[in-house]
Amino acid sequence: MDVKILDLLQNDAELSVGEIASRVGLSSTPCWRRIQRLKDEKVITRQVALLDPHKVQVGVTVFVSVRTSTHTQEWFERFRATVQAIPEVMEFYRMSGDVDYLLRVVVPDIAAYDKVYKRLTDGTQLHDVSSSFAMEELKLTTALPLGYV
Structure with a gap:
């Protein structure tokens, strides 16, 4: 039920x-x-309104892969604070594999992304930052699969 x-x-x-x-x-x-x-029980954590990104002028999605050569807690806290202060960053993950961190960023255009990029790189020392612009959104859902419950 x-x-x-x-x-x-x-x-x-x-x-x-x-x-x-x-x-x-x-x-x-x-x-x-x-x-x-x-x-x-915090199964339902919050209820929100989902907005059309194009109608609020942030229709460009950028996936940003970050690699670092520094893995200290102090560096991480500074990096996390930098990322959390950038409202265009919608998602932020620590990864396994070749990439250390992955961000999903929304902006109106490349010039706006360049400002985000500069804020990101000015805030902390990074080894490599790679940006990929989404060309077409093929699937987007906020609904979690419930077949495992």
Whole structure:
């Protein structure tokens, strides 16, 4: 039952409790209690509005691969603070393999990305920064697969 509720909420968080209850075969009060429990247990961490990046002038996506030759905690804290201070960075991951860090950046154009690049490289010492511009978005979802629950 919880998986059905989560699936519905991932696709439309604006559904009313009554609508969710109807779709999963519960009455409203037990459905509301389940949703509250999922929030209390931090399964549902937040509800947000998803914006069209083109309509807010950030339709260019750039994937930035970063390699460093320094791996101290002090360096990492400075790098993390630098990245977190750049609002155009939407995602930031520490990686295994040849790349140390991967960022997903959204900007309106190449000139705006150049400013992000300069902020990134001015903030910390990096060994290599490689940028790849997404040519076409083929799949984008915020819904997690629930088949493992």
